[in-house]
Amino acid sequence: MGAREVGLPDVVPSSRELPSRVTIWEVGARDGLQNESVVVPVAVKLEFLDRLASAGLSVLEATSFVHPKWVPQLADAAELLDGLVQRPGVTYPVLVPNERGLDRALEAGVQHIAIFASATETFASRNLNRTLESQFEMFEPTVARALAAGMDVRGYVSMCFGDPWEGAVSRAQVVGVGERLLEMGCSQLSLGDTIGVATPGQVEALLGGFGDVSRLAVHFHDTYGQALSNTLAALRCGVTTVDSSAGGLGGCPYAESATGNLATEDLVWMLDGLGVETGVDLDKLVETSVWMAERLGRPSPSRVVRALGK
Protein backbone atom coordinates (compact mmCIF):
# COMPACT_ATOMS: atom_id res chain seq x y z
CA MET A 1 0.00 0.00 0.00
CA GLY A 2 2.20 2.84 -1.20
CA ALA A 3 0.85 6.06 0.21
CA ARG A 4 3.24 7.93 -2.02
CA GLU A 5 1.51 6.67 -5.13
CA VAL A 6 -1.19 9.23 -4.48
CA GLY A 7 1.14 11.84 -3.05
CA LEU A 8 1.90 12.68 0.51
CA PRO A 9 -1.12 13.15 2.74
CA ASP A 10 -2.02 16.46 4.33
CA VAL A 11 0.57 18.90 5.49
CA VAL A 12 -0.90 20.09 8.77
CA PRO A 13 1.16 22.44 10.90
CA SER A 14 0.89 21.89 14.62
CA SER A 15 -1.31 24.25 16.55
CA ARG A 16 1.45 24.34 19.15
CA GLU A 17 4.70 26.23 19.02
CA LEU A 18 7.19 24.76 16.54
CA PRO A 19 10.04 26.32 14.58
CA SER A 20 9.29 27.11 10.93
CA ARG A 21 12.61 25.68 9.83
CA VAL A 22 14.90 22.97 11.22
CA THR A 23 18.55 22.42 10.36
CA ILE A 24 19.38 18.74 10.12
CA TRP A 25 22.93 17.94 11.22
CA GLU A 26 23.50 14.78 9.22
CA VAL A 27 25.84 12.41 11.09
CA GLY A 28 25.52 9.31 8.90
CA ALA A 29 28.98 9.46 7.40
CA ARG A 30 30.65 9.82 10.81
CA ASP A 31 28.51 8.59 13.73
CA GLY A 32 26.68 6.20 11.44
CA LEU A 33 29.60 4.57 9.66
CA GLN A 34 31.86 4.46 12.71
CA ASN A 35 29.33 2.12 14.33
CA GLU A 36 28.80 -0.14 11.34
CA SER A 37 30.74 -3.38 11.27
CA VAL A 38 31.62 -3.02 7.58
CA VAL A 39 34.51 -0.74 6.64
CA VAL A 40 33.30 1.32 3.70
CA PRO A 41 35.78 2.27 0.92
CA VAL A 42 36.63 5.96 0.71
CA ALA A 43 35.14 6.27 -2.79
CA VAL A 44 31.79 5.02 -1.47
CA LYS A 45 31.94 7.50 1.40
CA LEU A 46 32.62 10.34 -1.02
CA GLU A 47 29.70 9.34 -3.20
CA PHE A 48 27.54 9.02 -0.08
CA LEU A 49 28.40 12.57 1.02
CA ASP A 50 27.76 13.90 -2.45
CA ARG A 51 24.39 12.17 -2.67
CA LEU A 52 23.42 13.55 0.75
CA ALA A 53 24.32 17.07 -0.35
CA SER A 54 22.37 16.55 -3.54
CA ALA A 55 19.35 15.52 -1.45
CA GLY A 56 19.46 18.94 0.19
CA LEU A 57 21.26 18.29 3.46
CA SER A 58 23.38 21.31 4.33
CA VAL A 59 25.43 20.05 7.29
CA LEU A 60 27.30 16.81 6.71
CA GLU A 61 29.54 15.60 9.49
CA ALA A 62 32.11 14.00 7.25
CA THR A 63 34.51 11.97 9.34
CA SER A 64 36.59 11.91 12.51
CA PHE A 65 40.25 12.31 13.41
CA VAL A 66 39.94 9.86 16.27
CA HIS A 67 42.91 7.48 16.33
CA PRO A 68 42.39 4.67 13.77
CA LYS A 69 43.17 2.15 16.47
CA TRP A 70 39.85 3.06 18.13
CA VAL A 71 37.77 3.70 15.04
CA PRO A 72 39.23 1.79 12.09
CA GLN A 73 36.08 2.55 10.07
CA LEU A 74 37.23 6.17 9.77
CA ALA A 75 40.98 5.59 9.38
CA ASP A 76 40.74 7.15 5.93
CA ALA A 77 39.77 10.60 7.24
CA ALA A 78 42.65 12.49 5.61
CA GLU A 79 42.19 10.72 2.30
CA LEU A 80 38.44 11.38 2.40
CA LEU A 81 38.90 15.10 3.04
CA ASP A 82 41.50 15.26 0.30
CA GLY A 83 39.03 13.83 -2.18
CA LEU A 84 36.01 15.79 -0.97
CA VAL A 85 34.52 18.26 -3.43
CA GLN A 86 32.72 20.69 -1.16
CA ARG A 87 29.43 21.98 -2.46
CA PRO A 88 28.59 25.64 -1.94
CA GLY A 89 26.23 26.19 0.98
CA VAL A 90 27.17 22.89 2.61
CA THR A 91 29.40 22.60 5.67
CA TYR A 92 31.42 19.48 6.40
CA PRO A 93 32.33 19.38 10.11
CA VAL A 94 34.84 16.84 11.34
CA LEU A 95 35.07 15.28 14.78
CA VAL A 96 38.33 16.05 16.56
CA PRO A 97 39.04 14.38 19.88
CA ASN A 98 42.14 16.29 21.00
CA GLU A 99 45.07 18.40 19.88
CA ARG A 100 46.57 15.64 17.78
CA GLY A 101 43.29 15.35 15.92
CA LEU A 102 43.21 19.13 15.57
CA ASP A 103 46.65 19.11 13.97
CA ARG A 104 45.38 16.70 11.36
CA ALA A 105 42.23 18.78 10.83
CA LEU A 106 44.29 21.95 10.36
CA GLU A 107 46.49 20.16 7.89
CA ALA A 108 43.42 19.04 5.95
CA GLY A 109 42.05 22.59 5.83
CA VAL A 110 38.95 21.78 7.89
CA GLN A 111 36.86 24.81 8.94
CA HIS A 112 34.26 23.25 11.24
CA ILE A 113 35.12 20.81 13.99
CA ALA A 114 33.26 19.08 16.78
CA ILE A 115 34.65 17.87 20.10
CA PHE A 116 33.15 15.00 22.05
CA ALA A 117 32.65 15.38 25.81
CA SER A 118 31.07 13.09 28.36
CA ALA A 119 28.38 14.06 30.84
CA THR A 120 29.32 11.19 33.16
CA GLU A 121 32.39 10.11 35.06
CA THR A 122 32.26 6.50 33.89
CA PHE A 123 31.90 7.27 30.19
CA ALA A 124 34.65 9.91 30.43
CA SER A 125 36.86 7.20 31.85
CA ARG A 126 35.86 4.50 29.36
CA ASN A 127 35.63 6.57 26.19
CA LEU A 128 38.19 9.30 26.81
CA ASN A 129 40.43 7.75 29.47
CA ARG A 130 39.86 10.93 31.49
CA THR A 131 37.95 12.06 34.54
CA LEU A 132 34.89 14.24 34.11
CA GLU A 133 37.04 17.19 35.16
CA SER A 134 40.24 16.37 33.32
CA GLN A 135 38.47 16.06 29.96
CA PHE A 136 38.37 19.85 29.94
CA GLU A 137 42.18 20.01 30.13
CA MET A 138 42.14 18.14 26.83
CA PHE A 139 39.45 20.31 25.25
CA GLU A 140 40.67 23.74 26.37
CA PRO A 141 43.83 23.97 24.27
CA THR A 142 42.08 22.17 21.40
CA VAL A 143 39.23 24.67 21.28
CA ALA A 144 41.50 27.68 21.88
CA ARG A 145 43.76 26.76 18.99
CA ALA A 146 40.78 25.93 16.74
CA LEU A 147 39.19 29.30 17.43
CA ALA A 148 42.51 31.07 16.85
CA ALA A 149 42.65 29.35 13.46
CA GLY A 150 39.19 30.71 12.65
CA MET A 151 37.39 27.42 13.02
CA ASP A 152 33.86 26.94 14.25
CA VAL A 153 33.59 24.42 17.12
CA ARG A 154 30.61 22.31 18.17
CA GLY A 155 30.57 20.50 21.49
CA TYR A 156 28.96 17.09 21.80
CA VAL A 157 27.83 16.09 25.27
CA SER A 158 27.25 12.35 25.46
CA MET A 159 25.24 10.27 27.96
CA CYS A 160 23.01 13.23 28.84
CA PHE A 161 19.94 11.17 29.70
CA GLY A 162 21.26 7.94 31.13
CA ASP A 163 24.50 6.03 31.36
CA PRO A 164 24.73 2.26 31.07
CA TRP A 165 26.99 2.04 34.10
CA GLU A 166 25.65 4.84 36.28
CA GLY A 167 21.95 4.80 35.37
CA ALA A 168 20.28 8.17 35.87
CA VAL A 169 22.45 11.21 35.16
CA SER A 170 22.23 14.42 37.14
CA ARG A 171 20.81 17.23 35.03
CA ALA A 172 22.93 19.75 36.90
CA GLN A 173 26.01 17.78 35.89
CA VAL A 174 24.98 17.76 32.21
CA VAL A 175 24.27 21.48 32.27
CA GLY A 176 27.60 22.06 34.00
CA VAL A 177 29.54 20.15 31.34
CA GLY A 178 27.63 21.92 28.57
CA GLU A 179 28.19 25.38 29.99
CA ARG A 180 31.91 24.76 30.33
CA LEU A 181 32.02 23.93 26.61
CA LEU A 182 30.05 27.05 25.72
CA GLU A 183 32.36 29.18 27.86
CA MET A 184 35.34 27.71 26.04
CA GLY A 185 33.88 29.05 22.81
CA CYS A 186 31.79 26.23 21.35
CA SER A 187 29.14 27.79 19.12
CA GLN A 188 26.68 24.95 19.66
CA LEU A 189 26.09 22.03 22.02
CA SER A 190 24.69 18.73 20.84
CA LEU A 191 23.02 16.98 23.76
CA GLY A 192 23.23 13.26 23.16
CA ASP A 193 21.13 10.36 24.37
CA THR A 194 23.91 7.95 23.55
CA ILE A 195 22.03 4.85 24.75
CA GLY A 196 18.57 5.94 23.59
CA VAL A 197 16.76 5.73 26.91
CA ALA A 198 15.33 9.24 27.24
CA THR A 199 11.66 10.13 27.28
CA PRO A 200 10.06 13.50 26.47
CA GLY A 201 9.75 14.82 30.04
CA GLN A 202 13.49 14.32 30.54
CA VAL A 203 14.18 16.21 27.33
CA GLU A 204 12.06 19.17 28.40
CA ALA A 205 13.64 19.20 31.85
CA LEU A 206 17.21 19.13 30.55
CA LEU A 207 16.61 21.79 27.91
CA GLY A 208 14.91 23.90 30.57
CA GLY A 209 18.10 23.65 32.64
CA PHE A 210 19.95 25.78 30.09
CA GLY A 211 19.21 29.50 30.07
CA ASP A 212 19.12 29.75 26.30
CA VAL A 213 18.12 26.99 23.88
CA SER A 214 19.31 28.84 20.76
CA ARG A 215 22.75 27.20 20.94
CA LEU A 216 21.42 23.70 21.68
CA ALA A 217 21.02 20.80 19.31
CA VAL A 218 19.69 17.33 20.16
CA HIS A 219 21.10 13.96 19.25
CA PHE A 220 18.83 10.99 19.90
CA HIS A 221 19.41 7.31 19.41
CA ASP A 222 16.44 5.08 18.72
CA THR A 223 17.41 2.08 20.82
CA TYR A 224 14.10 2.16 22.70
CA GLY A 225 12.03 3.70 19.91
CA GLN A 226 11.93 7.12 21.57
CA ALA A 227 14.08 9.23 19.24
CA LEU A 228 11.36 10.93 17.20
CA SER A 229 9.09 11.64 20.18
CA ASN A 230 12.02 13.15 22.02
CA THR A 231 12.82 15.26 18.98
CA LEU A 232 9.24 16.52 18.88
CA ALA A 233 9.53 17.47 22.55
CA ALA A 234 12.79 19.31 21.85
CA LEU A 235 11.30 21.22 18.91
CA ARG A 236 8.46 22.36 21.15
CA CYS A 237 11.10 23.73 23.54
CA GLY A 238 12.55 25.85 20.73
CA VAL A 239 15.43 23.69 19.48
CA THR A 240 16.07 24.20 15.74
CA THR A 241 19.03 21.89 15.05
CA VAL A 242 18.51 18.12 15.10
CA ASP A 243 21.13 15.43 14.55
CA SER A 244 20.14 12.37 12.56
CA SER A 245 21.64 9.71 10.37
CA ALA A 246 20.55 8.87 6.82
CA GLY A 247 18.84 5.49 6.83
CA GLY A 248 19.36 5.24 10.60
CA LEU A 249 22.97 4.17 10.02
CA GLY A 250 24.87 3.22 13.12
CA GLY A 251 23.15 0.09 14.28
CA CYS A 252 25.10 -2.23 16.49
CA PRO A 253 26.79 -5.00 14.58
CA TYR A 254 25.43 -7.76 16.81
CA ALA A 255 21.82 -7.48 15.64
CA GLU A 256 20.65 -7.15 12.07
CA SER A 257 18.65 -3.94 11.70
CA ALA A 258 19.30 -2.91 15.27
CA THR A 259 18.93 0.80 15.50
CA GLY A 260 21.43 3.50 16.11
CA ASN A 261 20.73 7.12 15.40
CA LEU A 262 17.39 8.64 14.63
CA ALA A 263 16.87 8.04 10.90
CA THR A 264 16.92 11.26 8.89
CA GLU A 265 14.08 9.98 6.71
CA ASP A 266 11.75 9.38 9.67
CA LEU A 267 12.56 12.88 10.92
CA VAL A 268 11.96 14.46 7.51
CA TRP A 269 8.64 12.61 7.15
CA MET A 270 7.43 14.18 10.41
CA LEU A 271 8.76 17.66 9.61
CA ASP A 272 7.32 17.55 6.07
CA GLY A 273 3.93 16.63 7.54
CA LEU A 274 4.18 19.46 10.06
CA GLY A 275 5.09 21.97 7.37
CA VAL A 276 8.50 22.58 8.96
CA GLU A 277 11.11 23.33 6.30
CA THR A 278 14.29 21.27 6.08
CA GLY A 279 15.35 21.75 2.47
CA VAL A 280 15.58 17.97 2.09
CA ASP A 281 14.20 16.03 -0.88
CA LEU A 282 12.88 12.89 0.82
CA ASP A 283 12.79 10.74 -2.32
CA LYS A 284 16.42 11.47 -3.13
CA LEU A 285 17.39 10.79 0.44
CA VAL A 286 15.59 7.43 0.52
CA GLU A 287 17.29 6.49 -2.74
CA THR A 288 20.65 7.30 -1.17
CA SER A 289 19.94 5.20 1.91
CA VAL A 290 18.82 2.25 -0.19
CA TRP A 291 22.03 2.55 -2.17
CA MET A 292 24.08 2.69 1.04
CA ALA A 293 22.22 -0.26 2.59
CA GLU A 294 23.18 -2.31 -0.45
CA ARG A 295 26.82 -1.41 0.10
CA LEU A 296 26.59 -2.36 3.79
CA GLY A 297 24.75 -5.57 3.00
CA ARG A 298 22.01 -5.02 5.55
CA PRO A 299 18.55 -3.42 5.37
CA SER A 300 18.12 0.10 6.65
CA PRO A 301 16.45 0.28 10.06
CA SER A 302 14.59 3.43 8.97
CA ARG A 303 10.85 2.81 8.81
CA VAL A 304 10.47 5.30 5.96
CA VAL A 305 13.27 3.72 3.93
CA ARG A 306 11.66 0.30 4.38
CA ALA A 307 8.26 1.61 3.37
CA LEU A 308 9.34 3.68 0.37
CA GLY A 309 12.64 2.20 -0.68
CA LYS A 310 11.40 -0.54 -2.95
Added chain:
Amino acid sequence: MGAREVGLPDVVPSSRELPSRVTIWEVGARDGLQNESVVVPVAVKLEFLDRLASAGLSVLEATSFVHPKWVPQLADAAELLDGLVQRPGVTYPVLVPNERGLDRALEAGVQHIAIFASATETFASRNLNRTLESQFEMFEPTVARALAAGMDVRGYVSMCFGDPWEGAVSRAQVVGVGERLLEMGCSQLSLGDTIGVATPGQVEALLGGFGDVSRLAVHFHDTYGQALSNTLAALRCGVTTVDSSAGGLGGCPYAESATGNLATEDLVWMLDGLGVETGVDLDKLVETSVWMAERLGRPSPSRVVRALGK
Protein backbone atom coordinates in the same frame (compact mmCIF):
# COMPACT_ATOMS: atom_id res chain seq x y z
CA MET B 1 24.91 -1.70 26.82
CA GLY B 2 21.96 -2.73 28.90
CA ALA B 3 20.52 0.36 30.51
CA ARG B 4 18.28 -1.88 32.59
CA GLU B 5 21.26 -3.36 34.35
CA VAL B 6 21.40 -0.22 36.42
CA GLY B 7 17.67 0.31 36.55
CA LEU B 8 15.52 2.55 34.45
CA PRO B 9 16.74 6.11 34.13
CA ASP B 10 14.86 9.08 35.54
CA VAL B 11 11.11 9.23 35.62
CA VAL B 12 10.45 12.83 34.61
CA PRO B 13 6.85 13.92 34.11
CA SER B 14 6.31 16.35 31.29
CA SER B 15 5.82 19.96 32.22
CA ARG B 16 3.01 20.02 29.69
CA GLU B 17 -0.47 18.64 30.08
CA LEU B 18 -0.61 14.84 30.05
CA PRO B 19 -3.05 12.37 31.59
CA SER B 20 -1.93 10.72 34.83
CA ARG B 21 -3.08 7.33 33.61
CA VAL B 22 -3.47 5.75 30.17
CA THR B 23 -5.49 2.66 29.31
CA ILE B 24 -3.72 0.51 26.77
CA TRP B 25 -6.11 -1.30 24.43
CA GLU B 26 -3.94 -4.27 23.49
CA VAL B 27 -4.71 -5.43 19.94
CA GLY B 28 -1.89 -7.93 19.43
CA ALA B 29 -4.04 -11.05 19.53
CA ARG B 30 -6.49 -9.66 16.97
CA ASP B 31 -5.05 -6.87 14.79
CA GLY B 32 -1.54 -8.22 15.29
CA LEU B 33 -2.09 -11.88 14.55
CA GLN B 34 -4.56 -11.30 11.72
CA ASN B 35 -1.76 -9.59 9.80
CA GLU B 36 0.93 -12.17 10.47
CA SER B 37 1.58 -14.73 7.78
CA VAL B 38 1.83 -17.59 10.27
CA VAL B 39 -1.40 -19.12 11.58
CA VAL B 40 -0.94 -19.51 15.31
CA PRO B 41 -2.49 -22.52 17.11
CA VAL B 42 -5.35 -21.71 19.47
CA ALA B 43 -3.44 -23.01 22.49
CA VAL B 44 -0.64 -20.53 21.77
CA LYS B 45 -3.14 -17.69 21.42
CA LEU B 46 -4.69 -18.60 24.78
CA GLU B 47 -1.31 -18.63 26.45
CA PHE B 48 -0.48 -15.33 24.76
CA LEU B 49 -3.65 -13.71 26.14
CA ASP B 50 -2.99 -15.09 29.59
CA ARG B 51 0.58 -13.83 29.58
CA LEU B 52 -0.59 -10.38 28.45
CA ALA B 53 -3.13 -10.26 31.29
CA SER B 54 -0.44 -11.39 33.71
CA ALA B 55 1.76 -8.51 32.48
CA GLY B 56 -0.96 -6.11 33.63
CA LEU B 57 -2.81 -5.30 30.42
CA SER B 58 -6.48 -4.83 31.22
CA VAL B 59 -8.06 -4.65 27.76
CA LEU B 60 -7.21 -7.51 25.43
CA GLU B 61 -8.89 -7.53 22.06
CA ALA B 62 -9.07 -11.28 21.75
CA THR B 63 -10.17 -12.20 18.24
CA SER B 64 -12.56 -11.40 15.42
CA PHE B 65 -15.73 -12.93 13.98
CA VAL B 66 -14.82 -11.80 10.49
CA HIS B 67 -15.50 -14.58 7.97
CA PRO B 68 -12.61 -17.09 7.99
CA LYS B 69 -12.41 -16.78 4.22
CA TRP B 70 -11.09 -13.22 4.70
CA VAL B 71 -9.05 -13.75 7.86
CA PRO B 72 -8.03 -17.40 8.13
CA GLN B 73 -5.63 -16.49 10.96
CA LEU B 74 -8.64 -15.95 13.24
CA ALA B 75 -10.87 -18.78 12.01
CA ASP B 76 -10.63 -20.31 15.48
CA ALA B 77 -12.49 -17.43 17.19
CA ALA B 78 -15.25 -19.58 18.70
CA GLU B 79 -12.82 -22.21 19.90
CA LEU B 80 -10.57 -19.54 21.38
CA LEU B 81 -13.42 -17.90 23.31
CA ASP B 82 -14.58 -21.29 24.49
CA GLY B 83 -11.15 -21.98 25.97
CA LEU B 84 -10.57 -18.50 27.35
CA VAL B 85 -10.30 -18.22 31.13
CA GLN B 86 -11.19 -14.60 31.76
CA ARG B 87 -9.23 -12.89 34.50
CA PRO B 88 -11.09 -10.56 36.84
CA GLY B 89 -10.62 -6.91 35.92
CA VAL B 90 -9.70 -7.72 32.33
CA THR B 91 -12.04 -7.19 29.37
CA TYR B 92 -11.76 -9.21 26.19
CA PRO B 93 -13.47 -7.34 23.34
CA VAL B 94 -14.05 -9.11 20.05
CA LEU B 95 -14.25 -7.57 16.58
CA VAL B 96 -17.62 -8.12 14.94
CA PRO B 97 -18.07 -7.02 11.34
CA ASN B 98 -21.83 -7.42 10.92
CA GLU B 99 -24.96 -9.17 12.23
CA ARG B 100 -23.70 -12.63 11.34
CA GLY B 101 -20.60 -11.93 13.41
CA LEU B 102 -22.79 -10.60 16.18
CA ASP B 103 -24.79 -13.83 16.23
CA ARG B 104 -21.58 -15.75 16.77
CA ALA B 105 -20.45 -13.29 19.47
CA LEU B 106 -23.78 -13.62 21.29
CA GLU B 107 -23.52 -17.38 21.11
CA ALA B 108 -20.02 -17.19 22.61
CA GLY B 109 -21.23 -14.98 25.48
CA VAL B 110 -19.09 -11.99 24.46
CA GLN B 111 -19.78 -8.77 26.39
CA HIS B 112 -17.62 -6.24 24.56
CA ILE B 113 -17.52 -5.92 20.81
CA ALA B 114 -15.93 -3.58 18.30
CA ILE B 115 -17.15 -2.73 14.82
CA PHE B 116 -14.86 -1.63 12.03
CA ALA B 117 -15.88 1.34 9.87
CA SER B 118 -14.08 3.11 7.07
CA ALA B 119 -13.49 6.85 6.82
CA THR B 120 -13.06 6.66 3.06
CA GLU B 121 -15.16 5.58 0.11
CA THR B 122 -12.45 3.43 -1.47
CA PHE B 123 -11.57 1.50 1.68
CA ALA B 124 -15.28 1.00 2.46
CA SER B 125 -15.60 -0.52 -0.97
CA ARG B 126 -12.45 -2.65 -0.79
CA ASN B 127 -12.63 -3.79 2.81
CA LEU B 128 -16.39 -3.88 3.46
CA ASN B 129 -17.80 -4.12 -0.05
CA ARG B 130 -20.01 -1.15 0.86
CA THR B 131 -20.23 2.54 0.11
CA LEU B 132 -19.26 5.05 2.77
CA GLU B 133 -22.98 5.59 3.40
CA SER B 134 -24.22 2.03 3.15
CA GLN B 135 -21.75 0.75 5.74
CA PHE B 136 -24.05 2.32 8.33
CA GLU B 137 -26.94 0.13 7.18
CA MET B 138 -24.77 -2.80 8.18
CA PHE B 139 -23.71 -1.29 11.51
CA GLU B 140 -27.06 0.07 12.68
CA PRO B 141 -28.85 -3.22 13.33
CA THR B 142 -25.61 -4.76 14.58
CA VAL B 143 -25.08 -2.07 17.19
CA ALA B 144 -28.78 -1.87 18.12
CA ARG B 145 -28.97 -5.58 18.80
CA ALA B 146 -25.65 -5.56 20.68
CA LEU B 147 -26.81 -2.75 22.93
CA ALA B 148 -30.13 -4.49 23.51
CA ALA B 149 -28.16 -7.54 24.63
CA GLY B 150 -26.27 -5.37 27.12
CA MET B 151 -23.02 -5.32 25.20
CA ASP B 152 -20.54 -2.49 25.11
CA VAL B 153 -19.62 -1.41 21.56
CA ARG B 154 -16.46 0.30 20.33
CA GLY B 155 -16.29 1.82 16.85
CA TYR B 156 -13.08 1.67 14.84
CA VAL B 157 -12.69 4.30 12.15
CA SER B 158 -10.00 3.28 9.69
CA MET B 159 -7.98 5.37 7.19
CA CYS B 160 -8.48 8.54 9.25
CA PHE B 161 -5.24 10.21 8.18
CA GLY B 162 -4.62 9.03 4.66
CA ASP B 163 -5.82 6.39 2.26
CA PRO B 164 -3.53 4.54 -0.15
CA TRP B 165 -5.93 5.07 -3.04
CA GLU B 166 -7.36 8.48 -2.24
CA GLY B 167 -4.41 10.18 -0.54
CA ALA B 168 -5.47 12.92 1.87
CA VAL B 169 -8.72 12.30 3.76
CA SER B 170 -11.16 15.05 4.61
CA ARG B 171 -11.27 15.67 8.35
CA ALA B 172 -14.93 16.61 8.14
CA GLN B 173 -15.60 13.21 6.59
CA VAL B 174 -13.76 11.38 9.38
CA VAL B 175 -15.58 13.37 12.05
CA GLY B 176 -18.87 12.68 10.26
CA VAL B 177 -18.28 8.91 10.23
CA GLY B 178 -17.19 8.96 13.86
CA GLU B 179 -20.17 10.96 15.04
CA ARG B 180 -22.57 8.61 13.27
CA LEU B 181 -21.01 5.72 15.22
CA LEU B 182 -21.29 7.61 18.51
CA GLU B 183 -24.92 8.46 17.78
CA MET B 184 -25.60 4.78 17.15
CA GLY B 185 -24.40 4.08 20.67
CA CYS B 186 -20.71 3.27 20.41
CA SER B 187 -19.11 4.06 23.77
CA GLN B 188 -15.72 4.81 22.24
CA LEU B 189 -14.18 5.59 18.86
CA SER B 190 -10.74 4.34 17.87
CA LEU B 191 -9.33 6.64 15.20
CA GLY B 192 -6.97 4.62 13.06
CA ASP B 193 -4.01 5.57 10.93
CA THR B 194 -4.25 2.31 9.03
CA ILE B 195 -1.32 3.05 6.71
CA GLY B 196 0.84 4.87 9.25
CA VAL B 197 1.30 8.15 7.38
CA ALA B 198 0.03 10.67 9.95
CA THR B 199 2.10 13.36 11.60
CA PRO B 200 1.39 15.17 14.89
CA GLY B 201 -0.28 18.27 13.44
CA GLN B 202 -2.82 16.06 11.66
CA VAL B 203 -3.53 14.25 14.89
CA GLU B 204 -4.16 17.48 16.79
CA ALA B 205 -6.35 18.81 13.98
CA LEU B 206 -8.50 15.68 13.75
CA LEU B 207 -8.95 15.36 17.51
CA GLY B 208 -9.85 19.05 17.59
CA GLY B 209 -12.61 18.33 15.09
CA PHE B 210 -14.50 16.34 17.70
CA GLY B 211 -16.29 18.28 20.42
CA ASP B 212 -15.24 15.92 23.19
CA VAL B 213 -12.08 13.81 23.28
CA SER B 214 -13.17 11.72 26.29
CA ARG B 215 -14.67 9.05 24.04
CA LEU B 216 -11.74 8.96 21.60
CA ALA B 217 -8.93 6.44 21.39
CA VAL B 218 -6.06 6.45 18.89
CA HIS B 219 -4.69 3.60 16.84
CA PHE B 220 -1.39 4.28 15.08
CA HIS B 221 0.64 2.11 12.78
CA ASP B 222 4.39 2.61 12.65
CA THR B 223 4.93 2.19 8.91
CA TYR B 224 6.71 5.55 8.65
CA GLY B 225 8.06 5.59 12.21
CA GLN B 226 5.51 8.15 13.41
CA ALA B 227 3.33 6.09 15.77
CA LEU B 228 4.83 7.12 19.10
CA SER B 229 5.15 10.81 18.22
CA ASN B 230 1.53 10.82 17.11
CA THR B 231 0.54 9.14 20.36
CA LEU B 232 2.37 11.82 22.33
CA ALA B 233 0.48 14.47 20.38
CA ALA B 234 -2.84 12.71 21.11
CA LEU B 235 -2.08 12.43 24.83
CA ARG B 236 -1.40 16.16 24.94
CA CYS B 237 -4.88 16.66 23.44
CA GLY B 238 -6.42 14.72 26.33
CA VAL B 239 -6.75 11.22 24.87
CA THR B 240 -6.41 8.54 27.56
CA THR B 241 -6.89 5.29 25.61
CA VAL B 242 -4.19 4.13 23.21
CA ASP B 243 -4.23 1.04 21.00
CA SER B 244 -1.01 -0.89 20.61
CA SER B 245 0.24 -4.37 19.87
CA ALA B 246 2.60 -6.40 22.04
CA GLY B 247 5.94 -6.69 20.29
CA GLY B 248 4.60 -4.60 17.40
CA LEU B 249 2.85 -7.67 16.01
CA GLY B 250 1.17 -7.17 12.68
CA GLY B 251 4.05 -6.59 10.34
CA CYS B 252 3.44 -7.24 6.70
CA PRO B 253 4.56 -10.68 5.63
CA TYR B 254 6.61 -9.41 2.68
CA ALA B 255 9.38 -7.84 4.75
CA GLU B 256 11.06 -9.37 7.76
CA SER B 257 10.57 -7.05 10.75
CA ALA B 258 8.40 -4.68 8.81
CA THR B 259 6.24 -2.81 11.24
CA GLY B 260 2.58 -2.90 11.86
CA ASN B 261 1.00 -1.49 14.98
CA LEU B 262 2.69 0.70 17.52
CA ALA B 263 4.55 -1.71 19.81
CA THR B 264 3.11 -1.79 23.32
CA GLU B 265 6.60 -1.99 24.80
CA ASP B 266 7.77 1.20 23.08
CA LEU B 267 4.63 2.95 24.33
CA VAL B 268 5.09 1.68 27.89
CA TRP B 269 8.74 2.77 27.89
CA MET B 270 7.66 6.32 27.07
CA LEU B 271 4.78 6.36 29.54
CA ASP B 272 6.92 4.86 32.32
CA GLY B 273 9.51 7.58 31.71
CA LEU B 274 6.81 10.25 31.81
CA GLY B 275 5.38 8.90 35.05
CA VAL B 276 2.06 8.07 33.36
CA GLU B 277 0.52 4.98 34.90
CA THR B 278 -0.43 2.02 32.72
CA GLY B 279 -0.41 -0.88 35.19
CA VAL B 280 1.91 -2.79 32.83
CA ASP B 281 4.99 -4.70 33.97
CA LEU B 282 7.41 -4.01 31.12
CA ASP B 283 9.75 -6.91 31.84
CA LYS B 284 6.91 -9.43 31.80
CA LEU B 285 5.58 -7.92 28.61
CA VAL B 286 8.96 -8.10 26.86
CA GLU B 287 9.29 -11.71 27.95
CA THR B 288 5.88 -12.43 26.42
CA SER B 289 6.81 -10.78 23.13
CA VAL B 290 10.08 -12.68 22.92
CA TRP B 291 8.16 -15.91 23.51
CA MET B 292 5.64 -14.97 20.80
CA ALA B 293 8.37 -13.96 18.33
CA GLU B 294 9.87 -17.42 18.75
CA ARG B 295 6.50 -18.95 17.88
CA LEU B 296 6.17 -16.72 14.81
CA GLY B 297 9.74 -17.40 13.75
CA ARG B 298 10.63 -13.76 13.21
CA PRO B 299 12.16 -11.08 15.42
CA SER B 300 9.88 -8.53 17.03
CA PRO B 301 9.97 -5.13 15.33
CA SER B 302 9.64 -3.43 18.73
CA ARG B 303 12.80 -1.45 19.54
CA VAL B 304 12.36 -2.11 23.25
CA VAL B 305 11.91 -5.86 22.74
CA ARG B 306 15.08 -5.93 20.65
CA ALA B 307 17.02 -3.95 23.21
CA LEU B 308 15.83 -5.78 26.33
CA GLY B 309 14.71 -9.15 25.07
CA LYS B 310 17.98 -10.96 25.12
